[in-house]
Amino acid sequence: MPALQNAVIWINRLRNRTSSRRYPPENVLVLLPHCLQHQACKEPVREAIRNCKGCGRCKMKDLRALAERIGVRVHVASGGREALERARAPEVRVILAIACSKELSEGIRAAFPKRVIGILNSWPHGPCKDTDVDVRQVESALNRLVKRG
Numbered sequence: 001m002p003a004l005q006n007a008v009i010w011i012n013r014l015r016n017r018t019s020s021r022r023y024p025p026e027n028v029l030v031l032l033p034h035c036l037q038h039q040a041c042k043e044p045v046r047e048a049i050r051n052c053k054g055c056g057r058c059k060m061k062d063l064r065a066l067a068e069r070i071g072v073r074v075h076v077a078s079g080g081r082e083a084l085e086r087a088r089a090p091e092v093r094v095i096l097a098i099a100c101s102k103e104l105s106e107g108i109r110a111a112f113p114k115r116v117i118g119i120l121n122s123w124p125h126g127p128c129k130d131t132d133v134d135v136r137q138v139e140s141a142l143n144r145l146v147k148r149g
Contacts, residue, residue: 005105009118012108016117022147025071027093030142031083032076033103033121035131036060049074062135070142072096080106087111096141098133117141 037045038057045052045060054061060076067074077083080103087095087107094115097107104118119138121131 002101005101008105008108009101009120012116012118016115019115020144021115023094023145025146026073027091028072028142028146029086029089029092029095030063030067030072030074030138031086031095031097031099031107032060032063032074033099033131034076034078035128036063036098036121036133037076039130045076046078049076058130059133059135063133063138066135066139066142070146072142072146080110083107084110087114087116094145096138096145098138100127100131117145 032049034046036058037060041055041057043051043053049060049064049067052060052064063074075083075086077086084107086092092114094117095111096117096119097104098119098121099107100121104120108116108118119133119141121133123131
């Protein structure tokens with residue numbers, strides 16, 4: 001990870017550690033990269049995760065179920081510009097972004113001053129192809145962010 005990307009992500013983590021603020025679910029946006037979807041899937045999930053048919057070859061099914069249970073909105077972005085457009089919506093107060101270090105660091109800077117919680121995806125098949133994320137880590141982050149009741 002290049003030094004600048006690493007520094008941006010590190011500073012952002014420090015900034016978030018000092019905040020215990022919780023938000024109503026309607027003010028939370030979960031941004032997912034399209035590369036989380038299995039590339040052989042016949043049903044593209046771009047934009048609407050509800051299009052996921054739940055085959056289980058990737059984590060989209062689990063992320064969709066988690067978002068529905070907690071009540072947050074989810075957007076599957078095909079690129080940084082599209083993700084930023086969603087993040088700038090006035091009702092969005094905090095963003096939980098899953099991405100590679102390059103996209104995450106660029107998104108953190110572009111969305112500032114909005115709060116961005118970043119989770120790095122893993123690349124078991126190389127960059128931008130059938131990437132992966134720990135759903136428990138996403139759930140834990142959402143539980144810390146979302147105001148209940």
